[in-house]
Amino acid sequence: MSIFWLRIALGFYGVGLLYALFAISRSSDLLNRIALHASYLGMIFHFVSLTEGVLLTGHLSMAMVHNSESLLAFLIMAVFMITYLIYKTTSPGIIVFPIVFLLTFMAATRQQPFLLMSPGMRTSWLVAHISLIFTGYAALVLSFCASLLYLVQQHSLKSKRSDGILSRLPALEDIDQIGYRSLLLGFPFMTLGLVAGSVVAESTYGHVDLQDPKIFLSLLMWAVYLVMVYTRWIAGWRGRKAAVLASVAFAAAIVAWFANYFSTIHRFASS
Amino acid sequence: MRFQLIGVNHNTAPVEVRERLAIPESRLPEACKKLSEHPGIEEGMILTTCNRVEILANTKNGVGADLRGFLQNYFHLDRNEFDQHLYEYNEREAVRHLFRVASSLDSMVVGEPQILGQVKEAYATARAVGAVRAQLDQLVTRAFAVAKRVRTETAVGSSSVSIASVAVELAKKIFGNLHGKHVYLVGAGKMSELAARHLMAHGCASIFVANRTYDRAVSLAYKFKGQAIHFEDLHNTCDRADIVITSTGAPHAIFRREHGEMFLARRRNRPMFFIDIAVPRDVDPAMNKLDGIFVYDIDDLQQAVASHVADRRKEAERAEAIVTAEVERFHARIQTLDVVPTIVSLQDHLETIRQAEIDRVRGRLGVMTPDQEMAVEALTRGIVNKIMHTPISTLKSAAREAEATTVIDLVRRLFNLQEKRLVKTPDDGEQD
Numbered sequence: 001m002s003i004f005w006l007r008i009a010l011g012f013y014g015v016g017l018l019y020a021l022f023a024i025s026r027s028s029d030l031l032n033r034i035a036l037h038a039s040y041l042g043m044i045f046h047f048v049s050l051t052e053g054v055l056l057t058g059h060l061s062m063a064m065v066h067n068s069e070s071l072l073a074f075l076i077m078a079v080f081m082i083t084y085l086i087y088k089t090t091s092p093g094i095i096v097f098p099i100v101f102l103l104t105f106m107a108a109t110r111q112q113p114f115l116l117m118s119p120g121m122r123t124s125w126l127v128a129h130i131s132l133i134f135t136g137y138a139a140l141v142l143s144f145c146a147s148l149l150y151l152v153q154q155h156s157l158k159s160k161r162s163d164g165i166l167s168r169l170p171a172l173e174d175i176d177q178i179g180y181r182s183l184l185l186g187f188p189f190m191t192l193g194l195v196a197g198s199v200v201a202e203s204t205y206g207h208v209d210l211q212d213p214k215i216f217l218s219l220l221m222w223a224v225y226l227v228m229v230y231t232r233w234i235a236g237w238r239g240r241k242a243a244v245l246a247s248v249a250f251a252a253a254i255v256a257w258f259a260n261y262f263s264t265i266h267r268f269a270s271s
Numbered sequence: 272m273r274f275q276l277i278g279v280n281h282n283t284a285p286v287e288v289r290e291r292l293a294i295p296e297s298r299l300p301e302a303c304k305k306l307s308e309h310p311g312i313e314e315g316m317i318l319t320t321c322n323r324v325e326i327l328a329n330t331k332n333g334v335g336a337d338l339r340g341f342l343q344n345y346f347h348l349d350r351n352e353f354d355q356h357l358y359e360y361n362e363r364e365a366v367r368h369l370f371r372v373a374s375s376l377d378s379m380v381v382g383e384p385q386i387l388g389q390v391k392e393a394y395a396t397a398r399a400v401g402a403v404r405a406q407l408d409q410l411v412t413r414a415f416a417v418a419k420r421v422r423t424e425t426a427v428g429s430s431s432v433s434i435a436s437v438a439v440e441l442a443k444k445i446f447g448n449l450h451g452k453h454v455y456l457v458g459a460g461k462m463s464e465l466a467a468r469h470l471m472a473h474g475c476a477s478i479f480v481a482n483r484t485y486d487r488a489v490s491l492a493y494k495f496k497g498q499a500i501h502f503e504d505l506h507n508t509c510d511r512a513d514i515v516i517t518s519t520g521a522p523h524a525i526f527r528r529e530h531g532e533m534f535l536a537r538r539r540n541r542p543m544f545f546i547d548i549a550v551p552r553d554v555d556p557a558m559n560k561l562d563g564i565f566v567y568d569i570d571d572l573q574q575a576v577a578s579h580v581a582d583r584r585k586e587a588e589r590a591e592a593i594v595t596a597e598v599e600r601f602h603a604r605i606q607t608l609d610v611v612p613t614i615v616s617l618q619d620h621l622e623t624i625r626q627a628e629i630d631r632v633r634g635r636l637g638v639m640t641p642d643q644e645m646a647v648e649a650l651t652r653g654i655v656n657k658i659m660h661t662p663i664s665t666l667k668s669a670a671r672e673a674e675a676t677t678v679i680d681l682v683r684r685l686f687n688l689q690e691k692r693l694v695k696t697p698d699d700g701e702q703d
Binding site for chain 1: 441446447538540562571
């Protein structure tokens with residue numbers, strides 16, 4: 001049943017995806033409103049799906065692992081909605097909606113592999129690890145969206161043309177703020193998530209295996225994240241340089257995400 | 272004829288004529304009252320702004336009223352003085368004109384927002400003295416709805432036209448909120464001062480002024496409650512400003528790329544907006560290539576203004592289409608409220624019956640003298656007229672109330688009148 005609700009949510013996110021496609025060529029308040037309402041509904045069904053997943057599995061940690069894409073998509077939507085509430089802009093949706101749709105699509109169409117749970121694994125730390133890291137991911141995705149939008153808006157201001165969706169983008173400084181704030185917000189989550197992960201690893205295996213690709217990539221991503229926060233904070237990097245960094249961090253995040261399939265610790269055995 | 276409108280506006284009349292026809296606010300209620308008491312006028316409303324004076328009336332019994340006469344009496348003017356400047360619209364065209372005025376499509380600056388408020392005030396004034404009641408009320412409230420539709424469904428009125436307001440709009444696109452932003456005015460000039468004033472009006476926090484002649488800078492700074500700065504210190508202080516308006520007479524660029532790089536480093540890459548109104552330009556175009564610096568010269572600004580005007584024209588076309596559709600809708604609605612067709616078909620119906628009855632008994636009466644013929648005619652006509660009198664006067668009074676449709680419907684059903692049947696059809700005969 002959980003997957004059924006998720007598929008309904010997917011349908012609503014599909015509306016958001018269409019919005020993202022349409023919004024590139026034209027813009028209207030009506031489209032905005034439709035996309036927003038579809039997102040609300042999608043999030044409700046998504047939440048139901050996630051909750052049911054937890055109830056079915058009986059284990060929060062198991063459910064989180066099984067529905068990882070779905071959980072991440074939900075968190076990204078949540079961050080997007082928070083941004084909307086603060087800045088009254090749906091512009092990040094142009095990038096957020098396709099990502100969320102893709103993640104939800106993956107979650108809705110594919111049976112999740114199962115995690116090999118070692119006995120004695122400290123599940124509360126695992127839950128903390130996953131939820132913290134995922135919140136960090138969601139913030140990172142939004143920050144990435146914002147830096148792309150920043151480039152687009154900067155280009156449109158410099159080329160002195162503004163039409164279609166470009167005229168509806170939020171102000172440059174607002175986009176900058178969205179990116180910076182989500183970056184700052186995401187970083188502690190990511191850091192604490194990694195700490196929690198190492199606690200789990202320590203308690204389960206007695207050591208943290210740095211040779212493991214997933215762990216290695218996650219640390220790399222964290223390092224890029226750190227560089228981003230640092231350059232932004234100290235040197236005030238924005239625009240092109242910041243966008244390049246954000247893209248690198250985003251790419252690292254994606255690779256780290258899929259590294260599950262090569263990792264020995266995070267390995268999922270197919271059911 | 273029901274709705275009638277005459278008026279002058281900025282297109283048809285010079286300001287000398289408009290000001291003579293203008294009615295001060297204090298005298299407007301009394302003027303509205305007078306208008307509604309003018310012969311032939313059922314309801315009336317007067318709209319007077321600096322760009323237009325318009326008189327809108329709902330006339331009695333569908334017969335046109337002499338609105339020009341009202342103007343003449345009210346202002347004690349010679350007809351020739353204003354007649355050539357007046358436009359007059361009737362019925363559908365009057366409705367369309369009112370819709371266009373309320374939607375700001377007839378304004379000097381198309382899309383300017385004040386006019387709707389002015390129409391609303393005129394309506395409130397006329398309503399307060401009872402000059403606007405039933406049908407004019409419907410018309411004017413519909414006009415408000417149309418104006419709202421135009422505003423929400425088209426972009427008419429959303430973009431600005433002057434260079435100063437384009438500058439503000441661009442600044443808002445870069446900084447979002449202008450609160451707490453600092454403005455730097457380099458050199459003096461009417462246009463740059465205007466731009467500065469606009470920016471300050473939108474919340475900018477403070478202003479620095481630099482000029483080749485320091486005294487001029489001081490007096491300008493005083494005007495804006497800002498801070499005057501010696502011209503030599505310009506490059507050292509400029510990074511404090513978010514928005515720089517420059518309009519000096521310098522033959523070479525004052526701001527070059529290396530200055531931009533220095534500003535950015537000092538500002539830790541926070542963006543900067545240069546508005547270059549000077550010709551030749553004060554800002555090296557290469558500055559625009561720097562990340563975070565945005566340079567708009569006078570041509571760019573003018574182009575933005577022009578594209579806004581073009582946008583507006585396009586949007587105005589869409590707005591006109593909305594108005595046309597709304598006029599049709601209103602017309603269709605008002606027609607169901609119209610009692611005249613019902614009265615005509617009622618008269619027609621009874622006349623048919625009368626004729627048929629006379630024809631039927633004529634054989635039995637035999638040959639009649641012309642006098643007798645006339646007596647029969649007068650008798651039957653008299654009966655019919657007496658019967659019709661109450662329904663018709665009820666209909667006429669109902670037309671002035673909101674219950675018109677109910678009464679019309681009732682009369683049509685009582686007398687079995689078909690929709691708009693003004694011509695006799697064979698069915699009539701079967702009723703006797």
